[in-house]
Amino acid sequence: MRLIVARCEVVYTGRLTARLPESTRLILLKSDGSVLVHADSGGYKPLNWMTPPTVIEEEPGLIVVRKRAGKTEDRLEIRTAEILSDVEQPMDELSGLAKDGVERDLQEALAERPDRLGEELRLVRREWQTEIGPVDLMCRDCDDGWVAVEIKRLGTIEAVEQLTRYLGFIRLDPAKELCRGILAAQRFKPQAVTLAESRRIHCVEVDLELLRGEREPELTLFG
């Protein structure tokens, strides 16, 4: 990535015409062709930007960024009056944003401690395949009964419907015709709980931090 700190004027022409008067700004030229002009205020949003694919032409005192936009052309002219800094910094390979607390994290944590679903369960398999997709956890209870567990961040009616569909297919196997369903989620919509109860699906609220032992549970008068 190339980072230029310069006193510059920026003129955009295309769907409209806009001009940033001369001032000191940070110009980011990314290897993918993105160009962003930042001020030292205004939050994360650039004052001007151009998304790839772009054509960048440079001559003394001028950087021109062009991009086709249908039959017209978007054009960003950065007229540099003074370059204060101009560095090229190689960056690491792209690695995606690691989000914590997503369904996969919950699935991993519950796969390790299925008993946290409120009963003695032992994991048979993660991602148990059915004809219509994998149910998150397939477990057996202390009586050796089958228990299908679907895990969501938010327990909604759609999640209940999804688990109901899985159970429909799982129960086609005579050995699993009594398979129970558990919907585990960090939060539940009340309507989902009502629907789940009417279908004899047990809803269990789970807390990822508690599952991981990252914090103690809140003290309550009863469970």
Next chain:
Amino acid sequence: MDRETTAEIERELDEGGIAAGVEDSPGMKITVARDELVAKLGVVSRAVSSRGTVQVLSGILLSAESGVLSLAATDMELSLRTTLAAQVEGDGAVVVPGRLLVDLARLLPASEVTIEYRPDEGIAHVVCGTAGYRLNTYSAEDFPRLPPVDAQLHAIGRVALLETISRVARSASRDESRPVLTGILVRFEAGKLVMVATDSYRLSVKETELDATAPELEAIIPARALQELSRLSPTAGAGSDTVELGVHENHVVFGTGDAWLTTRRIDGQFPNYRQLLPETFEVELAIARVELADVVRRVSVMAQRNSPLRLRFAEGELTVSAQTQDVGEAKESLPVSYTGEEFVIGFNADFLRDGVDSIVGDDVQVKLINPLRPAILVDPTGDFTYLIMPIRLAG
């Protein structure tokens, strides 16, 4: 209105129900006092549904008959209805958008309001002085039939009932995923009214002696409905010392003045609160209520983002402190009759404040076991108990 429909309305009124589910009449025309209309709309509008899924529930049912205008609203969990004297020139019923009617009624310029509904147009005309409105309506046929209020009714002392509700209601849960906890356990037993509410972090129990004999009954009633009853009573029940109570299999009826409130009963098993109340304590002391409430309120300002209030009991002194990272901290002491080893316990600031505010009397009796076991605040009279779970303190 044809004879059959009139008979149906009469039958429903005889049954104590409002004329919901009747056919639209050929025309309804009523004239009422604006101020009284505004007051009565204020009573029923609190049951108007704010959810847009069933449109007719966002309306108020107006039913006119024999010199009386009846108003009703329901969100299917709670219903409110009342009546007012009206000059009725045509009987009938119609559902008018509730919020709209309330808002415009407040602004009407003259002292008398005429509301005329012409079914062929599907429009309600509201005329007041030179102001005129045309409101789109919903059919009264679509309005749900409200639960009857003709159950065996028992008169309960209004002050006792409302005071009991006000003492326990804030401990009820707002988490709809645990419906039982959103209700208040109401039990009448041997000349006594007992109410219990808990959200699993705190629990309030209030026992109130009743002057008159009351029915032996137990029901879990939505806290929201009981709080509505409290709001309703000062105006609708003015001049009446009692609230009528009727218990049906699935719902409960309260009557106060000329207003009726019905609410569904909550199914389920309420936690056995008696088992939750500890019997022995390590620390028991009385603290001046007003002083404690003031200190807790002041220090709570710095208990933000779920930071706990820290109570440190030391020889002759209680120090209440709170700290929120990146915000600041607060600390204040007050003299207490504590002797013994230093004892530190943390509480949710809001829950502690609610507990102290629920106490009536000069002192709060504070009972503690250890920093991880429930603490108890008790009224000087001993008829109100507030159980509160501590928060684990770091370090």
